[in-house]
Amino acid sequence: MSPTPAQQARAARLTAQIAELTQAGFILPGTLTDRMTRCGYANCRCHADPPQLHGPYHQWTRKINGKTVTRILSDDQLADYQPWFDNHKRLRELITELEELSLEIAENDPRWNR
Template sequence: MSREKNKSGTIITIQAQGPILPGSLSTAKSQCGKPNCACKASPNKLHGTYHRWTGFIGGKRTTKTISKEVAKECERRIKNYRALEKKLDEIIADAVANAPWVKPE
């Protein structure tokens, strides 16, 4: 994060550490629809593990089933996104602390 001043005020530049992706990852196992499948037995052997990304696309909550390799890349990008969010939260907290209505001490 860098700050510089110009005639119109302070310019703040933040930069991500790589590609970003909002959302979250999860894993799941599931049963199929076949009545005689081992996933219906007791104890059951569920299908999976399935990796899933959940986030918003076009304003709608969306879940995508992805491969394990893609999930690892998504995890890296989500980590970058969260670090960027943290930096932005710090900038906002500083802006509120120095807002025009705050009396100097």
């Protein structure tokens, strides 16, 4: 089954955006979170009532060979790498949209009803 002209145009837009994104630079996979923590010192302000936690700490978590790896980023590192994290997120969104379009076309193929 051939895609409709509208589906072909949508796929062309998606692939052009993916190409543009990959030309733009680097991507970093993983999850970024800001954490506030308590330390191990009983008399520290983080154990007071109300607590004044330490942080925020910029935490980057990802999988390497099936294991979770976490790194703490400095403010400078976060500023440098944030566009790379944003690029990865956008790339995943575009690929998911292209996959959904492809599935829609494949599922509407009349040859499945043989």
